[in-house]
Amino acid sequence: MAETTPQSDAAQKNADRRIIIRTVGLKKSYLMKGVLTEALRGMDIEIFQGEFISVMGPSGSGKSTFFNMIGALDSPSVGRVFIDEVDVAQLTAEELAYLRCHKIGYIFQSYNLIKYMTALENVTTPMAFGGVMPDEARSRGMGLLDLVGLKDRWHHRPIEMSGGQQQRVAIARSLSNNPSVLLCDEPTANLDLHTGQEILEILQRLNKEKGVTIICATHDHRMMNICDRLMWIRDGKIDRIADRGDVHIEVGGIDGH
């Protein structure tokens, strides 16, 4: 058994790599109708630049909450999030918008496409926010739709597409401004095996060729073959973190149970 602890070889190996996301004592609790739900109970993690990290954990363990924190979409109750060593809490509204627009790509668990926009408009909206000229946005958007295999459905609205197709539009949208970090909340959950495989290949290529840091919540076992590290969350805490090589040995325990 090769338990990964912060003192292990892997940590030594990573010491000289650049940290792109770091959390310190991250806690998040929700107060709803007098009931306090602790979604995150103190998470400390360092994510390196260019890394492909899988986040696993049972439903309700706090994966999505964690993503929102490191994606600068929500503020933690306690603790800090550093993105490229910048404290997210210190950013102005304009800087936050810039960060969300240009630097981080989000693939949401529930797609969150804009209902009244066509696939292409959905993909080009972040570009418009980022100041890309309409013509260029259009050609880039078509390229991205081509990448996810939906080139000929660019004029369809979300209701005219299947769940998997919407998921793919969401992926294309997340890539529209060439983000440095890609946050994927179960990107393959609604896709068939074949399409899921394609998406994984896209993610892998982005990671290898463009050096995009990918953080990916998933239940998909295939993710294991392409990620660098795995992280298990349970009840709002980091259960364990392991390098891919180490995990291969203990087949059957991948779900972290």
Place this chain on the structure above:
Amino acid sequence: MKSINIADQPWLSMRRTISITVDGIRYRLFRASVTVAVIVVAVAFLMNILAESLIKRSVASNTRERIDTSRVIYNWSAKLSSPGSQESIIIEVANCSPDSDLYRETQRFAAMNDDDMAAFQTHAQKIVFVFDFFNSLDYAKRRAMIHTASGLEILNRLRTPENMEQFKLALSRIRSVHFDMSFDELDAVLAKGPEIRKQVKTIITARRNAIAVINKTLKGKTILEKLATANGPFGDTIRQAGFIFDADQTAPLVADQAQRLLDILALEESMEERPTRQLIAQQANILPADVNVMMMWKYLDGKRFATRYLEKMQEGGLKTEGLTPDRLVDLAQGRKENAALLRAERLTLDAGKGVLGLGERLGWLLFVSMLVCGIGITNAMMMAVTERFNEIATLKCLGALDGFIMIMFVLESCFMGIVGGVIGSILGGVIGLGRMLAAFGVNFLGAIPIGDILVGMLMSVLLGTILAAVAAVLPSFKAARLAPMKAMRVE
């Protein structure tokens, strides 16, 4: 390797903002149209009231003008038969403009120079102010101040110190009444009293003499009959007697109206004769004894009947010189118009008071309707915001600035405001126009202030838009401030 450096997010171009907003409205067309309907109703209400009061005001002044003109004959026949009372002369002088015939004529009768006449008018106006003040009081208050005095007696009464004290005491006790003239000024008016009285008496004497000159030329005819020939030598007689009687403008008008009155009298007298009476009775299918003058006027609206009526008049041995069927129809028409004028005068009595000529009650109603509309739009926009939490949050995750979200909602509301405003103002204007035309009749078509109404429409559209924009500010603010994730959760 990609690293992160952070800059400020640029603003989205206006074109793209508008296109996103319009797409959003198109997608929720039904809800948007309900909101628009609220705006339409409110703006239509506003425009309706505005159009009606504008028309009323214009009709009122038009009516007053026309009534004044139609009464020129009465003024002249009165003036040429009686010199008038002291009070009536003071009121006349106070109300006429310095370039009017009446002003110059009075000056001539009073034998004053320009300055004296101007001073005379100023004093007359002050006296009228005092008259008006006491006339506006109810009986008890008036009695407490000046006992039963009226007209010029008031001035006489106030000249004695104890009566003046009584007036001042009562004035200080009755809080609801304000006398907008200083007591010094009042004293000055009172001091001038005897002088004014003397001047007025001069005018009356001069007028009486002038009337005597005219009476000599009557030779058994009535003044009305004579005035019908005012275009001829009788006009000269009037002028020679000292009146200012313009040969080009006043004389033809007076002559025409006098002739009209004479003809009307002749026709109404013809009702006493059997043949004409029978004709009307036949027509109305009633007994001749039940026939009255109103019926005659009612039946005289067609040329065919007028011809027959004229024949019957001749049959009855009545004088019909100068009367033609066309004239008869014209006279009946004139009476109808007169009735319409009187009705219009009655309907427009309250026009022109308060803000925009609306009157207090309507102004209040309008305010409430605007308030209701504002709340309606706010509510609709609130719903739209709540409904779109998810969309707003997603847009913010994709890099939308708070300002963009706000502009998006305010713009959306503005668009609805413009559309609702245009529809509403057209609707309200047309309804108002229709209602007013129905009330006053088509012969007031010329009195409709098209320009004013168009300006009113523009104002209503603007108001609707501003109202919508203002109503959207709060919901938009709420939308813009949402944390991206908080919004995501609300389903």
